[in-house]
Amino acid sequence: MTTTPRRTSRREQHKLGATGARKSWRNTLIAYAFLLPFLVLLVTFHTWPVIFGTYLAFTKYNIISPPEWVGLENFRTLFADEQFWSGLRNSLKYILVVPVIQVISILLALLVNRPLKGIGFFRTAYYVPVVTSFAVVGLIWTWMYQQGGIVSTVLKALHLYDGPSLLNNPATALTAVMFVTLWKGIGYYMVLYLAGLQSISPELEEAAVIDGATRSQVFWNITLPGLRPVILVCSLMSTISAIKVFEEIYVMTGGGPAGSTYSALFYTFSRAFQDFQYGLAAAAGLVIAVISIIFGILNFKLTRGGRADA
Template identity: 55%
Template sequence: MPLHHKTRRYIFAYAMLLPGIIFLLVFTFYPIIFGLPLAFTNYSALAETQWVGWRNFERAFADADFLHSLKNSLLYVIVVPVIQFVSILMAILVNNNLKGVQFFRVAYFIPVVTSMVAVAIAWKWMFEEKGIVNYILKSVGLIDSNIAYLNNIDTALFAVMFVTVWKGLGYYMMIYLAGLQSIPSELQEAARIDGANRYQVIWHVTIPLLKPFVLLCSLLSVMAAIRVFDEVYVMTGGGPANSSMVTGLYTYNKAFKDFDFGYAAAIGLIVALIVFVFTVLTFKFGKKGGLNYYG
């Protein structure tokens, strides 16, 4: 191919990327760069902004409410293995050439494309004392009386976590489905010829070859879990008694309700560092698993 044709292709490709790059620069990278020095100030939109050094970070680690929200955010990470395990099973199920499998693929993916606000409102209604969740559980004999899930300090956070799992399954299922369809069928057939049953093929052949996809999905899921906001904000607002408060919502409250932007920026930076640590650990675990196969 002549050089000028390649040049035109490169120009066209970068032209297509340019709107997205501009969007990222304006709404992602600029706020990050601006937020870094902001974390070391006592920012005020009306009065003079003062440099306070590490005081915001010292305040954060002495703030019982922030530490409680951080604990809840870290607790939220337990949804990650649940989502990954169930979504892998769903992907294996819909990867078969069964009658009506296309319908199930679409049905599982519908929650992904549905607005989280709409999903959270719907589930908030279902989790009410006279909602459908209590009706079903009482019908099958699992509970004797109605439970106010979102108004109970013992169940509010876990109810929101359930919604996160329910909505995320279809997204990760599609990624795993793409991974399953990239695995050469000859490897699975060879294992069956050697006498492996279906479960042994899945455990010893399919899962190891899915490790790169497990790494990607786990990383995305961990970041989403620590930065969760929408469902908590809509369903509980962090209550009752801050039992479901997470760092995303706590940062929002400090910034846009208390107008304590410097402190909110410091909290955001702490959470970003925690996400970075989880990212490094996830990559380290992934390298031990099976990434070398892809070399």
């Protein structure tokens, strides 16, 4: 004997639907309750400063008196200031660090991705500079760069450089600071590329080897395309960091000698916290942000949007 299952009435269906809707709303409210502290912090310390800073770029403001709307006056002053253009040129020169740091980081990631004995020690050693304060790093490298320091002594012994401290020479100061940025950042990007390498299916590489592909062919046709999303992220972050370089300059040279390491963000810092011209500083920051966006778009174009199958 078979029984026919009882059909759910429309009233029961309505009740079930209403119960499900209430549960859905309750879950949504709980989710937003957990997100609320983060959203408050995000708006307070990110969104609002961006909006207010953009507004200040069109005002004259020195903290003491209220902001006074001046339109494009700050930008006219900014573009007529040779010191700003000098800092911007140095910031753009700093972008030369980006391709070097990416290439070295990929090579190191390939090296430490091997299952060798004690490889964990090398991974940690390469990452130690990343977590070291730049105040400490800057002081150490400043000591090594000065006359009689390790770097100067080695360069003199190799007959590569025999002059004042690298940081006191306008011809070498920016390059010396760029090398410190390179040294400190390699470990960070190496870890990202290492994660990218480990996400690539080993079966693809094994199949290519079985088909007779060489190591270089596997790298160029499988490994590198698989790393393209990571390359996009790393190149974006390093490019923006290069344009906004400040800590290294502040700790090691203070913008000298003779303005040879004066960066665009250092100009913003000087106008805001030394001259108290916050409107002009905000205008400079807005220009730097626009330039960062332009280079971000270029990174997307060069990496084809980070698509691994492109």
